[in-house]
Amino acid sequence: xxxxxxLKRVLDAGHxxxxxxxxxxRGADPEIVRKKAAFVAGNVDACNVTDNQTAVVRMSxxxxxxxxxxxGIDPLIQMVVRDRNRIALQSDLLGASALGVRNLLCLxxxxxxxxxxxxxxxxxxxxxxxxxxxxxxxxxEGVFPSGDKLDGALQFYIGCAVNPFADPYExxxxxxxxxxxxxxxxxxxxxxxxxxxFKTYIEDAKKEGLLDKVKILAGVTxxxxxxxxxxxxxxxxxxxxxxxxxxxxxxxxxxxxxxKGIEMCIEQIQELKEMEGIAGIHVxxxxxxxxxxxxxxxxxxxxxxxxx
Amino acid sequence: xxxxxxxxDEALLLKAFENGADGVMVVGCLEGDCHYVNGNIRARARVxxxxxxxxxxxxxxxxxxxxxxxxxxxxxFAAYANEFVEQILExxxxxxxxxRTSTDGITSQEEAA
Amino acid sequence: MITxxxxxxxxxLEMVEPYDKIxxxxxxxxxxxxxxxxxxxxxxxxxxxxxxxxxxGRKIEIKEVSLERQCDxxxxxxxxxxxxxxQAVLSIACGAGIQFLxxxxxxxxLLPGINTGFLGVTERQGEWAERCQGCGDCVLHLxxxxxxxxxxxxxxxxxPCGGSVQGVCEVDKDIKCGWQLIIDRLKAxxxxxxxxxLKPYKGWSSARDGGPRRILREDMI
Ligand code: SF4
Ligand code: SF4
Numbered sequence: 001x002x003x004x005x006x007l008k009r010v011l012d013a014g015h016x017x018x019x020x021x022x023x024x025x026r027g028a029d030p031e032i033v034r035k036k037a038a039f040v041a042g043n044v045d046a047c048n049v050t051d052n053q054t055a056v057v058r059m060s061x062x063x064x065x066x067x068x069x070x071x072g073i074d075p076l077i078q079m080v081v082r083d084r085n086r087i088a089l090q091s092d093l094l095g096a097s098a099l100g101v102r103n104l105l106c107l108x109x110x111x112x113x114x115x116x117x118x119x120x121x122x123x124x125x126x127x128x129x130x131x132x133x134x135x136x137x138x139x140x141e142g143v144f145p146s147g148d149k150l151d152g153a154l155q156f157y158i159g160c161a162v163n164p165f166a167d168p169y170e171x172x173x174x175x176x177x178x179x180x181x182x183x184x185x186x187x188x189x190x191x192x193x194x195x196x197x198f199k200t201y202i203e204d205a206k207k208e209g210l211l212d213k214v215k216i217l218a219g220v221t222x223x224x225x226x227x228x229x230x231x232x233x234x235x236x237x238x239x240x241x242x243x244x245x246x247x248x249x250x251x252x253x254x255x256x257x258x259x260k261g262i263e264m265c266i267e268q269i270q271e272l273k274e275m276e277g278i279a280g281i282h283v284x285x286x287x288x289x290x291x292x293x294x295x296x297x298x299x300x301x302x303x304x305x306x307x308x
Numbered sequence: 309x310x311x312x313x314x315x316x317d318e319a320l321l322l323k324a325f326e327n328g329a330d331g332v333m334v335v336g337c338l339e340g341d342c343h344y345v346n347g348n349i350r351a352r353a354r355v356x357x358x359x360x361x362x363x364x365x366x367x368x369x370x371x372x373x374x375x376x377x378x379x380x381x382x383x384x385f386a387a388y389a390n391e392f393v394e395q396i397l398e399x400x401x402x403x404x405x406x407x408r409t410s411t412d413g414i415t416s417q418e419e420a421a
Numbered sequence: 422m423i424t425x426x427x428x429x430x431x432x433x434l435e436m437v438e439p440y441d442k443i444x445x446x447x448x449x450x451x452x453x454x455x456x457x458x459x460x461x462x463x464x465x466x467x468x469x470x471x472x473x474x475x476x477x478g479r480k481i482e483i484k485e486v487s488l489e490r491q492c493d494x495x496x497x498x499x500x501x502x503x504x505x506x507x508q509a510v511l512s513i514a515c516g517a518g519i520q521f522l523x524x525x526x527x528x529x530x531l532l533p534g535i536n537t538g539f540l541g542v543t544e545r546q547g548e549w550a551e552r553c554q555g556c557g558d559c560v561l562h563l564x565x566x567x568x569x570x571x572x573x574x575x576x577x578x579x580x581p582c583g584g585s586v587q588g589v590c591e592v593d594k595d596i597k598c599g600w601q602l603i604i605d606r607l608k609a610x611x612x613x614x615x616x617x618x619l620k621p622y623k624g625w626s627s628a629r630d631g632g633p634r635r636i637l638r639e640d641m642i
Contacts, residue, residue: 082575086622108575108577108582108583109575110584110591111574111575111584111591111592113592113593122575124575124576124577125622125623125625126578126622126623127575127576127577127578127579127580128577128579128582129578129579129619130578130579130619130620130622133619134622145622161583162583163583166581166582166583166584166585166586167581167585167586167587167588167598167601168581168585168601168604170604171581171604171616174616174617175579177617178579178617178619181619182619190583237583237584237585237586237591238583238584238585238586238591317461317465318461318464318465319461319464319465319468322464322465322468322469322472323464323468325468325472326468326471326472361430361465361469362472364429364430364431365430365434365469365472365473365476366473366476367472367473367476402476403475403476404472404475404476406476407475407476407477407478408475410478
């Protein structure tokens with residue numbers, strides 16, 4: 001196994017990167033992960049494995065990473081600060097790095113109230129910003145936050161998530177800047193539907209000189225139906241889906257909405273990949289991994305570059 | 309003497325039941341007419357709280373009720389009082405009084421023996 | 422102040438079930454102000470218990486008392502002369518007060534009559550809200566006087582998270598996003614510079630995570 005992240009090498013070589021996402025199953029069956037991964041393999045440069053997303057208990061992210069790694073996919077481990085204190089976080093960072101995971105995404109995590117154990121105690125010992133900083137310190141300085149030396153530094157390409165559509169808007173770019181200062185090498189965005197607002201965000205990031213300092217991977221999620229759009233808009237905090245988008249898919253007859261969703265997603269990727277400051281595309285095809293090849297290929301991003 | 313129903317509190321209402329009342333009727337001024345601005349509105353909230361308490365301890369919420377009347381409505385007052393008395397008679401003595409008379413009953417039987 | 426809510430009466434009746442002679446003890450401190458454990462509440466609770474018990478055919482004798490504070494020894498001691506004449510004490514002070522009674526009166530069972538809540542303020546009559554978690558290392562000077570530990574549902578130090586929408590926290594539409602409040606306030610104070618700085622990891626050892634805490638003021642002993 002090469003010691004550097006494939007995602008990093010693709011980006012460093014100047015290609016538009018492609019990442020996708022794989023949610024581990026609610027159970028211990030590895031076949032479910034392998035099945036999903038088969039749709040991902042060959043179509044991406046790295047694949048995120050979510051960490052108990054929306055606070056719903058699932059197979060651990062690290063286990064998922066190992067399963068997809070066996071299939072030759074460069075895993076990207078997501079890590080939330082909701083469930084682990086700094087001791088567990090450090091320990092899991094060491095473990096993931098030792099097992100050859102080379103990409104890390106630092107997140108706060110959705111509040112446990114959304115999951116199946118709303119009575120759980122939450123941790124939030126450090127926040128996602130500080131997790132970025134901690135991973136960077138353990139990677140670049142080879143020391144723990146306590147100051148002790150690591151026996152073998154971490155090897156991570158460090159990322160974070162941003163939601164350009166959450167409120168208040170005026171701190172969205174300053175917050176990205178903070179994350180970059182904390183040590184983020186790349187950032188994956190919340191799924192974008194409001195392209196106008198996203199363009200403003202990128203322009204503002206440019207003004208702050210951030211486009212050269214961090215790789216921005218634009219997030220997209222293909223819509224399966226107008227119903228899904230409306231559901232997401234209502235249920236997911238900070239999800240901005242403009243009326244035109246809902247209308248465009250809603251104008252199709254029901255049986256053609258899925259195809260329309262894919263067509264819209266492809267168009268969007270084509271537009272995004274030409275935008276200044278966009279280094280990659282992050283395709284979150286939620287429970288729709290089988291469409292990844294069609295979407296990524298349709299956007300002209302296949303085959304994926306192989307960098308030695 | 310209470311100058312205003314606003315002076316009534318939950319403890320006082322419950323005391324009435326402890327002292328053997330089968331029902332308690334609270335009569336305040338018309339809403340909006342309180343000399344102390346909102347005494348009668350507060351009283352209503354307190355009566356409602358006692359209503360809840362009586363319900364949870366199975367004494368029956370219907371044993372307490374608040375009416376609003378103006379000082380000039382004598383006949384209405386009489387009608388309300390009659391109506392409430394009817395309601396309480398129908399419910400019968402409060403469980404407290406039932407318990408008290410039955411223990412008294414036991415005592416007298418024992419004495420008789 | 423320390424806030425709380427009454428325990429459901431059913432739960433209290435179950436707790437006092439084994440006893441026939443108890444004290445109901447209130448406190449004139451915080452719990453009086455937030456209307457769960459003062460003199461009035463003692464009267465109401467005692468009446469309620471008596472009524473319920475008598476209706477069930479088993480009388481209970483209750484002594485009603487209200488201490489100036491249940492968390493200070495000189496007031497607690499005032500109960501000592503008679504406390505052992507009773508089988509149990511049902512206290513409606515905060516958890517600290519209840520424990521203090523338990524500590525002082527070692528042979529008398531102590532029963533909690535309220536669920537102690539949080540350190541908060543009276544937003545308006547009948548509405549209280551949390552403000553401080555007693556973390557032991559206050560940062561309010563950096564956050565516009567609004568506590569990130571308490572008012573952000575995730576105690577973030579670099580909020581808001583992606584779930585903040587129009588000032589509302591992702592956790593509940595009735596919770597304001599603490600970080601939106603902080604930012605609004607920092608802007609009003611012209612202190613947005615504070616926002617742009619990476620903050621050190623919070624030391625939680627001064628909070629409860631360091632074990633039960635104690636304050637020792639040599640100058641006062
Ligand atoms: S920072 Fe700590 S001490 Fe200050 S208000 Fe918040 S919890 Fe309380
Ligand atoms: S929405 Fe605001 S208050 Fe709620 S968790 Fe996020 S930053 Fe904290």
